Amino acid sequence: MFKCKAVWNKLAPLVRASSTLCLQNARKSVLRHGRRLEMVQKAQMSSGPAGGGGENTLYYVLVGATCLGTGVYAYRTVSGDKERYNERMIDLVNRPKQGPRAAEAVTEVVAGSKEAPLESIPELSLEPVKSEPVEEPTLTEAPVEEPLVTEAVVEFTESEPVTEPLVEASIPEPTVETLVTESVVEASVPESIIEVSVTEPVAEAPAVTQSEEPLASVVESETEPTPVIITAHVPEASPVSESAAVSEPAPAAEPVESTAAHSDVPEHAPYLLIGGGTASFAAARSIRARDPGARVLIVTEESELPYMRPPLSKELWFSDDPKATETLSFKQWNGKERSIYFQPPSFYVSPTDLAKVENGGVAVLTGRKVVHMDVRENKVKLSDGAEISYEKCLIATGGVPRNLQVIDRAGEEVMKRTTLFRKIEDFRSLEKISREVKSITIIGGGFLGSELACALGRRSTDLGLEVIQMFPEKGNMGKVLPEYLSNWTTEKVRKEGVNIIMDAVVKNVSYKNDKLEIKLKDGRLIETDHVVAAVGLEPSVELAKSAGLEVDSDFGGYRVNAELQARSNIWVAGDAACFYDIKLGRRRVEHHDHAVVSGRLAGENMTGASKPYWHQSMFWSDLGPDVGYEAIGIVDSSLPTVGVFAKATAKDTPKAATEQSGTGIRSESETEAVAVTLKAETTAPPPPVQQKEDYGKGVVFYLRDNVVVGIVLWNVFNRMPIARKIIKDGEQHADLNEVAKLFNIHED
Amino acid sequence: MSYLNIFMSKDRIIFVTKEDHEAPSNAELIEDDPNDPYEDHGLILPNGDINWNCPCLGGMASGPCGQQFKDAFSCFHYSKEEVKGSDCVENFRSMQECMQKYPELYPQEDDNDSAPSGGADNAPSDSVPTSSPESTPATTENPAAS
Numbered sequence: 001m002f003k004c005k006a007v008w009n010k011l012a013p014l015v016r017a018s019s020t021l022c023l024q025n026a027r028k029s030v031l032r033h034g035r036r037l038e039m040v041q042k043a044q045m046s047s048g049p050a051g052g053g054g055e056n057t058l059y060y061v062l063v064g065a066t067c068l069g070t071g072v073y074a075y076r077t078v079s080g081d082k083e084r085y086n087e088r089m090i091d092l093v094n095r096p097k098q099g100p101r102a103a104e105a106v107t108e109v110v111a112g113s114k115e116a117p118l119e120s121i122p123e124l125s126l127e128p129v130k131s132e133p134v135e136e137p138t139l140t141e142a143p144v145e146e147p148l149v150t151e152a153v154v155e156f157t158e159s160e161p162v163t164e165p166l167v168e169a170s171i172p173e174p175t176v177e178t179l180v181t182e183s184v185v186e187a188s189v190p191e192s193i194i195e196v197s198v199t200e201p202v203a204e205a206p207a208v209t210q211s212e213e214p215l216a217s218v219v220e221s222e223t224e225p226t227p228v229i230i231t232a233h234v235p236e237a238s239p240v241s242e243s244a245a246v247s248e249p250a251p252a253a254e255p256v257e258s259t260a261a262h263s264d265v266p267e268h269a270p271y272l273l274i275g276g277g278t279a280s281f282a283a284a285r286s287i288r289a290r291d292p293g294a295r296v297l298i299v300t301e302e303s304e305l306p307y308m309r310p311p312l313s314k315e316l317w318f319s320d321d322p323k324a325t326e327t328l329s330f331k332q333w334n335g336k337e338r339s340i341y342f343q344p345p346s347f348y349v350s351p352t353d354l355a356k357v358e359n360g361g362v363a364v365l366t367g368r369k370v371v372h373m374d375v376r377e378n379k380v381k382l383s384d385g386a387e388i389s390y391e392k393c394l395i396a397t398g399g400v401p402r403n404l405q406v407i408d409r410a411g412e413e414v415m416k417r418t419t420l421f422r423k424i425e426d427f428r429s430l431e432k433i434s435r436e437v438k439s440i441t442i443i444g445g446g447f448l449g450s451e452l453a454c455a456l457g458r459r460s461t462d463l464g465l466e467v468i469q470m471f472p473e474k475g476n477m478g479k480v481l482p483e484y485l486s487n488w489t490t491e492k493v494r495k496e497g498v499n500i501i502m503d504a505v506v507k508n509v510s511y512k513n514d515k516l517e518i519k520l521k522d523g524r525l526i527e528t529d530h531v532v533a534a535v536g537l538e539p540s541v542e543l544a545k546s547a548g549l550e551v552d553s554d555f556g557g558y559r560v561n562a563e564l565q566a567r568s569n570i571w572v573a574g575d576a577a578c579f580y581d582i583k584l585g586r587r588r589v590e591h592h593d594h595a596v597v598s599g600r601l602a603g604e605n606m607t608g609a610s611k612p613y614w615h616q617s618m619f620w621s622d623l624g625p626d627v628g629y630e631a632i633g634i635v636d637s638s639l640p641t642v643g644v645f646a647k648a649t650a651k652d653t654p655k656a657a658t659e660q661s662g663t664g665i666r667s668e669s670e671t672e673a674v675a676v677t678l679k680a681e682t683t684a685p686p687p688p689v690q691q692k693e694d695y696g697k698g699v700v701f702y703l704r705d706n707v708v709v710g711i712v713l714w715n716v717f718n719r720m721p722i723a724r725k726i727i728k729d730g731e732q733h734a735d736l737n738e739v740a741k742l743f744n745i746h747e748d
Numbered sequence: 749m750s751y752l753n754i755f756m757s758k759d760r761i762i763f764v765t766k767e768d769h770e771a772p773s774n775a776e777l778i779e780d781d782p783n784d785p786y787e788d789h790g791l792i793l794p795n796g797d798i799n800w801n802c803p804c805l806g807g808m809a810s811g812p813c814g815q816q817f818k819d820a821f822s823c824f825h826y827s828k829e830e831v832k833g834s835d836c837v838e839n840f841r842s843m844q845e846c847m848q849k850y851p852e853l854y855p856q857e858d859d860n861d862s863a864p865s866g867g868a869d870n871a872p873s874d875s876v877p878t879s880s881p882e883s884t885p886a887t888t889e890n891p892a893a894s
Contacts, residue, residue, distance in 0.1 A: 288810035289800040292818065344852045347811055359815040482759040604801065614786040640758040647763045729778045737762055741773035746766040 264352050265365060265386040269297035271606060272380065272390035274370045274543070276300025278308055278592060279396040279574030279599035281342050284362045286603025293360040294607075297351065299382065301369035304424055305348065307340045310592050312427040313448055314622050316340070317455035325431050328424065340424075373547035375567060391569065392606045395549075395558060396599060397540040398575045399590075403533055404443065406509055413511035418531045421448060430532065435463060437529035441518065443506060444534035445471025445478055447621055450493055452532060454623050457496035467497060468528060470504035470520075477621075480631075481700075481712065482641045488695050492623050501526070537590055539576045552578035555588035562612035564602045571606055573598040581613050583730055584634055584709055591619035616724050630720055633710035633727045635702055644740035645698030645714070699723075699740050706732045708739070719743050798825055811853055813846035 271287050273280045276298045284296045298306065307328070315330035324330065328340045349361035372381040379389040401420035408415075419430050434440060434456055442449050442456070453469040453476075460467045473479060475486035476493050494500055505521040509531065518526040539557040543549065549566050550559040557578035560566045564579055572579075574595040578588040589598075594617035604611055618632040695714060702710030707730055711723040722742050733739050780787075783794050791802045800809040800818060808817045820843040823836035833840075847854035 285807060285810040286801050288814060289805075292815060343807060343811070346850050346852045347807065349812070359812075361812060362810070483757070484759065484761065600801065600803075611786055615788045640760075642760045642762070644762045644764055647765045725777060725780075731776065731778065733775055735775070737764065737768075738773045738775040740762075740764070741769045741771075742775060742777075744769070745764075746769060 264350075265368070265382065265384075266297060266351050266354050266363070266388065268389045269295060269354065270391045271296040271394075272388060272392070273298045273394045273396060274380070275394075275396035275398055275574070275576075276302060276304075276306045276364060276366070277396060277398050277574060278306070278342075278595035279398075279577075279602070280394065281306040282596045282599030283394050283396065283571075283573060283603035283606070286600045287607055288360070288362060290604060290607040290609070293358075295354050295357075295360040296362045297354060297388070298362065298364045299368055299370055299380075299388070300364065300366055301383075302423065303366050304341075305345060305364055305366070306342050307424065308342065308592065309340075309422075311340050312424065313421070313451040313455065316427065317431075318458070325428050370543065371546075373543045375547050375570065378569060393570050394599075394602050394606065395543060395566070395570065395572045395576065396574045396595075396602075397543070399537040399539040401533065402536040402538045404506060404509075404535055406506055407531070407533060410509045411511065414509050414516060414531075417511070417516055417529065418533055420533055421452065422537075433530050434459060434465060438464065439466040439468065439528040440530045440532060441468040441470065441516075441526060441528040442532045442534060443470055444532075444536075445469065445473050445476050445502075446480070446534065446536075447477070449532075449534035450476045450489070450623065451621065452534060453493055453498045453500075454496045457493065457498040460497040466499065466528075468499045468501060468526060469493065470501040470506070470518075470526070472503065472505050474502055476500070476623075477637075479637055480635050482637055482643065485643070485695060485700065485712075485714065486637070489623060492627055496623075537575060539578075539588070541576065552586075552588070554578075555586070557588045563605050563610060564598060564613065565605065571602040573602040579613055583616070583728060587634070589617065591617060593617040593619055616727055618720055618724070627715060628717075629712055629714045630717065630723075631710065631712040632720065632723050633702070633708075634704070635710040635712055639702045639704055639710070641700050641702050642736045643695075643698055643700040643714075644737055644745070645695050646745045697745050699743050699745060701736050701739070708733065708736075713743070716743060716745050798822060807853075812850055813843060813854070816843035816846045819843070 271284075271291075271294055273283055273296060277300075280298055280300075284298060287294050287296055300306075311328075311330050315332075316324050316328065319330050321327075321329070329337050330340070331337055347362070349357050349363045351363040351365050354361065354363040368386070369383040370380045371383050373393075374380070377389070378391065378393075379387050380393070381387050401422050403418075403420055407418055419426055419433070421427070421430060430452075440456055442453050449469060449471065453467060456465065456467045459465060469476075471478070473486075475481075475483070475490040477489050478486045480486075481489060490500055490502070501520075501524070503522070504524070506518055507521045508519040510517050510519075515527050515529060516531060518528065518531070520526070541549075541551050541556070541558055544551045544558060547567075547570065549570070549572075551557070552559040555578045557576045558566055558572040560572045560577050560579045562580040562582055564571045564573055564577060566572050575588075575590045577598060578586065579598070580586050597615055597617040598613065601611060601613060601615075616632055618630055620628060620630040622628040697715040699716065700712040700714060701708045702712075708726055711726065713719055713723060726739060726742075789799050789802070791799055791804055793799050798821065808814065811817075816839070820836060820839035823839045824833040827833050827835055829835050848856070
């Protein structure tokens with residue numbers, strides 16, 4: 001350092017000297033040049049025509065005038081714009097009926113708008129429709145997508161908010177619109193928009209994600225909770241100063257309910273479960289079993305009590321009971337009837353009583369969405385502004401059905417005729433539609449798509465309904481089952497009356513002549529009345545941002561450890577959890593039993609168990625009531641598989657088969673699996689090779705590095721414990737036929 | 749599937765007759781540790797306690813009458829009387845009383861403890877078509893919801 005200083009000291013004077021020298025030179029040269037120029041000019045001019053001098057001045061004058069003119073113009077434009085903007089804002093404000101308050105707000109807004117970072121807008125939480133009838137004039141913020149708001153609000157009673165874009169409300173600056181599109185759904189960060197917000201960030205217009213769900217569902221579930229919620233956040237002190245202004249425009253309709261609304265939301269819940277599906281219910285039960293007197297609060301944005309999903313695409317369609325859609329009851333595999341609801345309403349305690357009831361209980365708060373999570377303070381904020389503090393929290397938000405981009409962009413007529421199937425209302429709506437239209441197309445060849453295709457296919461003859469199923473794979477369940485089983489499955493689905501279109505990539509969907517026209521990439525054209533898109537599930541991870549939780553980039557969903565914990569007091573279970581499976585690695589599973597198992601595990605861990613994901617969950621699928629299979633572990637058709645199937649008849653002897661084929665040894669159990677394959681061609685009477693294989697009953701092993709990581713039990717039931725054991729062991733078995741013996745596939 | 753196909757594809761298929769599978773399997777399975785803390789246990793834990801979280805109990809231990817049920821059943825479980833549970837009449841009575849208040853949840857068609865018809869389901873704990881591995885006889889029934 002000293003060295004540096006010394007050096008610098010030495011150099012400094014030099015530098016100074018040289019710089020001054022430079023400057024002087026510069027000045028001199030400029031002057032010199034200037035003079036020279038003048039002199040030259042003068043010289044020229046002196047020799048030039050008489051008007052030469054005049055030209056020079058004229059030149060200077062012109063240049064100067066232009067500059068001046070530009071400056072003035074620029075100034076004028078900018079200030080003019082400012083004025084126009086202000087006028088416009090005032091105009092907007094005066095248009096809706098909010099009156100003086102709003103105007104005040106506007107002027108504030110206007111004043112603050114300069115500084116308002118447009119970037120803050122994405123921070124806006126766009127709440128789900130259910131939450132509110134936003135009264136605020138969401139002027140500055142309201143991006144085009146913002147439904148609800150202002151105008152709509154005041155007339156608003158119980159009708160659905162709808163996605164009427166309030167174009168007027170959008171700021172002139174074009175940037176805003178781009179910013180606030182899809183992703184939004186951020187938890188509200190009120191602070192960030194304080195300066196501009198007249199708006200309650202909390203009670204904002206519906207989340208754009210909401211639009212993914214059929215609007216119909218929104219409408220129905222809307223009716224009940226709304227009147228309560230409308231005023232719910234009115235009394236809620238908004239972090240923004242304009243809260244006073246905000247409350248004013250609130251629909252006068254329910255001023256009385258304001259206090260009532262909030263009081264039904266408990267302020268504190270020792271166990272808070274976000275999401276009211278299978279995982280959440282399983283956790284609730286687990287908590288109650290292990291912690292006597294536990295008080296559990298489930299918060300769900302649906303308007304239904306917790307129910308199970310599988311019957312919505314299976315049993316409820318096969319029910320002979322015409323009232324099945326209303327009662328949602330179905331017959332189980334053992335013949336007994338039950339409802340899809342886990343428990344009747346009497347099982348639950350009301351949220352208001354939760355804190356008081358003697359032995360605790362489970363309460364369900366329907367129609368509210370948790371929009372913000374404050375992990376440091378251990379509390380969450382609901383869509384209606386209410387806050388609930390917790391001690392332990394479970395996030396079991398599941399997901400929303402994915403939609404095809406081409407359908408998203410296809411316009412409202414197409415969207416009206418598209419179903420994204422997930423909830424009870426989707427089932428009811430599709431069931432109704434199936435009785436009304438002539439043709440339904442299901443896009444997607446996975447579990448949901450195939451099950452719905454089979455279900456609708458069975459009704460097709462009675463209803464005169466054409467059922468089409470299309471997918472990019474080569475066969476139904478193409479990503480799950482090995483090719484031969486996938487082909488077999490496809491045949492089965494065809495037999496149920498479904499017209500299957502394979503290798504189908506949808507390029508475009510349009511609405512023409514009262515029909516939907518689906519154009520495929522290879523040029524094929526399909527006309528239909530209604531579309532069901534079963535193309536996957538998008539996990540709901542909206543709380544990740546506000547809670548500071550990690551989202552997995554490979555599988556989606558919240559990233560949690562082997563004990564399903566995301567952070568100290570936060571667990572995640574069900575479809576939304578990307579967890580570490582000790583045996584099979586990191587995964588995210590979207591099956592019913594997994595929701596149950598993970599929910600139960602999360603509940604145990606929330607009550608202090610510290611157990612990792614150990615009990616492997618299974619799944620099943622029914623393709624019509626005749627064929628079904630159960631599976632466990634990683635069942636991915638891209639893995640190598642070994643299938644062991646029971647032969648249709650036991651007529652042929654090993655000896656005969658060997659003689660016939662003339663080839664090697666018929667597989668004895670000790671020999672390697674490779675030799676075994678010879679058997680496949682030497683079936684009963686010749687010609688052996690061409691006989692159609694009937695994969696009636698069997699077991700399929702999925703291998704990864706020679707270890708069994710997944711098993712499909714094809715038409716063999718009640719063997720799941722054995723399958724579970726094999727996966728748990730994680731051993732490399734030399735001969736899988738030996739392992740297959742454990743299943744006794746020939747017995748019933 | 750043709751002979752060639754089988755060799756080329758990554759999916760192998762084996763057809764077996766009943767005779768093929770008659771001989772007992774020589775596949776090796778790892779011995780299960782009965783005290784494994786991670787394992788799900790049945791109704792009774794290794795240390796003798798009752799596993800209230802057993803799917804076999806359905807919603808009995810978690811419902812509105814959960815506390816009464818637990819008291820009654822615990823009493824019965826630890827009862828050393830000759831007629832087991834005879835000292836627990838009081839507990840069972842209060843459980844009965846509680847259950848009568850919720851006829852929807854606890855349909856009064858049958859009896860008391862381990863065959864609970866109340867709770868209306870254990871489907872969440874089992875998948876619908878199969879019974880849970882740790883099931884006791886109670887598991888497989890699912891009474892009408894209401």
